[in-house]
Structures are given as structure tokens and as C-alpha cells.
Amino acid sequence: MPATPAWPPKSTPRLYLEERIETGAAIELDQAQSRYLLGVMRRGDGDVVRVFDDRTGEYLARLATAGGGRCLATVEEKLAPREEVPDLWLCASPLQRDNFALVAEKACELGVRRFVPVEMRRSVVRKINNARLQKRMIEAAEQCERTALPVLAPLTKLDRLLRDWPADRTLFFADELGGEAPAEALANHSGPAALLIGPEGGFDDAERTAIRALPQARPISLGPRILRAETAAIAATALWMAVAGDWRN
Ligand code: SAM
Numbered sequence: 620m621p622a623t624p625a626w627p628p629k630s631t632p633r634l635y636l637e638e639r640i641e642t643g644a645a646i647e648l649d650q651a652q653s654r655y656l657l658g659v660m661r662r663g664d665g666d667v668v669r670v671f672d673d674r675t676g677e678y679l680a681r682l683a684t685a686g687g688g689r690c691l692a693t694v695e696e697k698l699a700p701r702e703e704v705p706d707l708w709l710c711a712s713p714l715q716r717d718n719f720a721l722v723a724e725k726a727c728e729l730g731v732r733r734f735v736p737v738e739m740r741r742s743v744v745r746k747i748n749n750a751r752l753q754k755r756m757i758e759a760a761e762q763c764e765r766t767a768l769p770v771l772a773p774l775t776k777l778d779r780l781l782r783d784w785p786a787d788r789t790l791f792f793a794d795e796l797g798g799e800a801p802a803e804a805l806a807n808h809s810g811p812a813a814l815l816i817g818p819e820g821g822f823d824d825a826e827r828t829a830i831r832a833l834p835q836a837r838p839i840s841l842g843p844r845i846l847r848a849e850t851a852a853i854a855a856t857a858l859w860m861a862v863a864g865d866w867r868n
Pocket of ligand 1: 820
């Protein structure tokens with residue numbers, strides 16, 4: 620395991636910036652980021668922050684207060700290149716209440732490359748708030764040290780997802796009616812992968828038939844208990860990371 624560098628300390632605030640970062644650049648932080656650093660984290664002139672851009676990597680920057688409660692971050696040093704995220708997509712039906720944002724957050728923390736909201740026949744929620752999901756994933760990436768954000772795909776209907784499914788990507792479909800033992804199925808596979816999780820009411824029979832007809836699909840079981848959809852999404856992702864992803868390193 621690589622040694623933890625002493626500088627900057629782990630407690631250094633970490634922010635995602637939309638613009639491309641390069642050493643020497645002076646970047647004006649937005650209102651919310653400035654408020655967070657000055658008001659919540661109690662940082663000020665001369666303090667350091669870590670910033671990353673989902674394009675080039677992570678950097679150390681020094682703060683200066685600017686007018687109107689804004690902060691200026693001057694980028695001093697590159698700390699890390701953008702990481703290579705494991706090639707796992709998580710495809711899942713939108714869920715009620717905060718549960719879908721929770722799944723997006725956990726997908727980001729666990730290392731998913733692409734998060735794909737999928738509308739199914741029994742999906743209760745048929746619209747998603749992309750900005751809210753994106754914000755939740757950015758906050759998770761800031762917290763969990765990711766240097767690459769997950770891609771948030773647009774909401775897609777299941778039949779369209781299956782029609783356009785890439786030939787080289789295995790679709791592990793969590794079927795509450797049963798399937799292969801998941802640890803073996805996920806471990807004995809290499810190459811691009813995806814997980815598919817149904818809505819609160821589960822897949823209907825026609826959907827199950829259509830998914831099973833896809834040559835790239837492999838049904839997996841997640842054990843003898845019926846899990847809530849959000850539990851199933853998080854558990855299956857964690858299992859994939861453990862047996863086929865970057866938890867093995
Ligand atoms: N139709 C089910 C019921 O009410 O009895 C519930 C579906 S479950 C809440 C939602 C989704 O989680 C399922 O469509 C499936 O993708 C996944 N899931 C939950 N438990 C599972 C299990 N034991 N094995 C495989 N998938 C499971």
C-alpha cells in the first residue's frame with residue numbers, strides 16, 4: 620500500500636472545479652464554494668485547498684480572499700493525475716424519496732464509472748432531477764478523493780437501453796427470482812461490465828424475458844432475501860468492486 624503523503628494534510632478541504640486546472644492559474648471560486656471555505660471550514664488568506672477538475676487531475680492551491688465574499692485559488696502544484704476508474708456501469712430504476720440520490724452518492728464512493736437511470740414499467744418515479752444527482756455525486760467525489768467524476772447518463776427507457784447495449788459489455792442483471800451465485804459470476808469475468816437493478820416493484824415478466832434474451836445479459840442472485848432496490852444497487856456494486864474492481868489492489 621502506498622505511503623500517505625504528509626503534505627497536504629488529509630484535512631485540507633477538497634473541491635471540484637468545472638474549469639480546466641493548470642499550475643499557476645488563479646481561479647475565482649463560486650459563491651457556494653467560497654462560503655463553504657470561509658464560513659464552514661474557517662479558511663482564509665494563505666491557507667491551502669485541494670482542487671480537481673475531472674480532466675487533468677488534482678492540485679494544491681493557495682487561497683486569497685477577494686471582494687464580495689469570494690475566494691481566489693492560485694494553483695501551486697499538481698498532486699495527482701486523473702485516475703482510471705474501474706469499468707463498471709450501474710444501471711438502476713429511479714427510486715422514491717432520497718433513495719436514488721443516495722444510490723448515486725454511493726455509486727460514486729464505490730468507484731462506478733457511469734451511472735445510468737433506467738425507466739422501467741414498474742418505476743414509480745419517471746422524472747429525475749439531473750442537477751441534484753450531479754451535485755450529490757460531486758460532493759461524494761470531493762469527500763472520497765476521486766479525481767474523476769462518474770458520468771451521469773440521461774434517463775433511458777429499458778427497451779432502448781437493451782436495444783443499444785454495447786456488444787462487449789456484460790450486463791449483470793440482479794434478478795430477485797434467482798440467478799447465478801454473484802461472487803463467482805462477477806469474479807469469473809473480465810472486460811467491461813454493468814449491473815442492472817430493478818425498481819421498488821421489481822421487473823415485470825416481459826422485461827425479464829427481454830433482458831434474458833440479450834446475449835450480453837447474465838442474471839445474478841443477491842441472496843435469499845428480497846433487498847430494497849437501493850440496498851441491492853449498493854451491495855452489488857460493492858461486491859463487484861471486491862471481486863472484479865479496484866478493491867483487489
Ligand atoms: N419484486 C420484489 C418484491 O416486491 O418482492 C422487489 C423488487 S426489489 C425491491 C428491487 C430490485 O432489487 C429487484 O428488481 C432486483 O434488481 C434487486 N433485488 C432485490 N433483492 C434481490 C435478490 N435477492 N436477488 C437479486 N436481485 C435482487
